[in-house]
Amino acid sequence: MAISTTFFSLLSIIFFSIFSSLTLAEDSHFFHKTISPKLLDLHKEKLSRLHFYFHDIVSGPNPTAVNVAQAQMTKTSPTAFGSVIMADDPLTSGPEPDSKLVGKAQGIYAFAAQDEVGLLMVMNFAFTEGKYNGSTLSVLGRNTVFSAVREITIVGGSGLFRFARGYAKAKTHTFDLKTGNAVVEYNVYVFHY
Numbered sequence: 120m121a122i123s124t125t126f127f128s129l130l131s132i133i134f135f136s137i138f139s140s141l142t143l144a145e146d147s148h149f150f151h152k153t154i155s156p157k158l159l160d161l162h163k164e165k166l167s168r169l170h171f172y173f174h175d176i177v178s179g180p181n182p183t184a185v186n187v188a189q190a191q192m193t194k195t196s197p198t199a200f201g202s203v204i205m206a207d208d209p210l211t212s213g214p215e216p217d218s219k220l221v222g223k224a225q226g227i228y229a230f231a232a233q234d235e236v237g238l239l240m241v242m243n244f245a246f247t248e249g250k251y252n253g254s255t256l257s258v259l260g261r262n263t264v265f266s267a268v269r270e271i272t273i274v275g276g277s278g279l280f281r282f283a284r285g286y287a288k289a290k291t292h293t294f295d296l297k298t299g300n301a302v303v304e305y306n307v308y309v310f311h312y
């Protein structure tokens with residue numbers, strides 16, 4: 120009798136310590152631990168190229184980019200320094216405005232340079248096409264819009280683009296001096312899983 124009681128208490132101690140170490144692993148109070156990439160289903164990193172056209176429509180009845188702030192001196196600045204634009208610009212597979220929509224460029228571009236037209240771009244490319252629907256790429260880069268080709272940094276992503284990093288090559292396809300509307304060709308190169 121005494122032996123079996125001892126045995127059971129020993130068993131329960133063993134069981135309890137295994138159980139509590141399991142619950143410790145799930146403890147919501149832990150701050151840091153190293154985990155295996157496999158736990159997040161991360162296997163092999165790959166390199167993707169995306170190609171699309173960015174439509175920046177600033178005038179007409181349905182603008183997709185609007186001025187939300189500017190400085191007093193922006194009016195007299197030859198480079199529009201200080202102007203801040205909020206955009207929800209269509210991204211399409213071809214240069215025509217009615218070509219297939221693949222996503223939207225949502226965020227801010229601001230005129231951040233005084234000696235040339237140089238934009239600070241802080242935005243997300245929110246994709247809606249096929250398996251990329253719901254995935255995003257985050258842009259934090261510099262865009263000197265009158266340069267032939269601009270390299271813009273991709274700093275991260277979500278969904279299929281988790282852990283993304285890379286760059287976009289932006290090349291103006293058309294720029295209408297009268298309306299200010301622009302179509303820009305984007306070639307994006309990103310590493311992701």
Ligand SMILES: *[C@@H]1O[C@H](CO)[C@@H](O)[C@H](O)[C@H]1NC(C)=O
Pocket residue numbers: 247248249252253
């Ligand atoms: C993308 O996903 C949303 C929400 O899940 C869905 O409503 C929409 O129809 C999808 N779009 C395409 C083009 O598949």
